[in-house]
Amino acid sequence: MHRTPGLYVALQNGSIIKRTLVTNKGETELDETTIGAELIWFAELDFSTYLDALIKIEDLAEKTEDDGDPKNYGTVYLDIFDELLTEVNELVYDIEDVYPALGSLLRFDLLDHTPKDDGTAMYVYNAKYAICEQIAEPVRFYILLREVLEDLSFGVPLDFEDKYATLTQGTVTQRYTFAGTLETEYCFRSIKNYYKFLLINYLNSNPNVARCFCCGQYFIPKTRKATLYCDRVISNGKTCKGIAPTIKHKIAVDTDPVLKVFERTRQKMYKRYERAADSLKKLSKGISIEEYWHWSEAASAARDKYLKGELTAEEALKIIEVND
Ligand SMILES: [Zn+2]
Structure with missing residues (x-):
């Protein structure tokens, strides 16, 4: 039976996670880890190259539209938009190469949120906006996660009313199945939803985090x-x-x-x-x-x-x- 592409996650004993990455190429069992270790691994990644790519993509998105001459109002430059798509593709391939799960999650997220090309200028406008949002999302979550860890390590009470209100809003799991046993499996198709799910579970376990x-x-x-x-x-x-x-x-x-x-x-x-x-x-x-x-x-x-x-x-x- 073929499963829909996604990152499938099962929790064991509350803190161990078993993960299977399903892509068009097949299924890969990922190393078993714990929620805390996986969150800290993500929080310690070096995002500087990713951030450079995001800045470049945002810059291209801006240049896709003519905002100077009122005569050209609404004009879109398809060559620049193509350059943007190439940049996005390279970024996804580069990440998939080093971190297959992260690259695939980013690819799924882009697929799920980019509108279909109907040949209109509106498509270009909507697509570039959606792409920039999806590329920025993992960085935003990374920054939020580092803030949470920093607060935890300094014993600052977490402010769920305001600062971390987004953690309590919305559902993060797209789908779950019972894999033969009575084990619940969660399926993720975005970096943010996967780590948000882990973080919520982690915070429920009264975690102990320190900064070296x-x-x-x-x-x-x-x-x-x-x-x-x-x-x-x-x-x-x-x-x-x-x-x-x-x-x-x-x-x-x-x-x-x-x-x-x-x-x-x-x-x-x-x-x-x-x-x-x-x-x-x-x-x-x-x-x-x-x-x-x-x-x-x-x-x-x-x-x-x-x-x-x-x-x-x-x-x-x-x-x-x-x-x-
Ligand atoms: Zn150290």
Whole structure:
């Protein structure tokens, strides 16, 4: 029996996930993992190349339409639109090559949301808009997931009323079947819906997340005790835990001036980014994904360098703080 293409997921014992990727080429059993490990894996991916592609695609989408000369109002440039489609295809192929599940989910999502070509200018308009939305969606979820993990690791209560309201809205599973046994299988056809489903299940399990003060990556501590460093091997076979004693211990968020400002600015910048993401026209002080990204990358790096004693508080604050 052929199943509809999608990523099929079954949960076991609440935290183990078994996954089968079904594409036109066949079925592939993916490595068994846990919800927490899979979420952290996604949250630690380097999205910079993807973001560059998104910026390029958005730029082409804008140039597809003539907005300069009123005489040309409504004119679409099909050669530029074709360039956009080529760019999108390359992006999907590139991801499929390295991360088959993510690439396929993105492909399904684009298929499900791009209108059919009826030869009109309206098609080009609707298609480019839908494509940009679908390409931006995984980055937006990635940013949201990193915010959730950051809040969890700092013990900040999650704000489901406002900041994370989208997590409580809408259904995420498209379809489920019973695979012979009484096991429920969920089928996903988008990156966001798959990770949103995992995140909701994860949050229901009273998760324990920490951010390593050495490598800066998120991890799941083995005990409920405060754990500062992870077990990742980062240099010469040494783990973060192994080299940790050489790092300054400045972990009191309440009292450390740099960590305090970082936390405050992070919340502020996320609000500004959300303001722009929610609205078609940018509201005042709204910032784009790219602007949020650049701040976040630079500020996190400055914070980590400060914790390692490579930057003074003053130097770090100069990078982290946004005064306006
Ligand atoms: Zn580490």
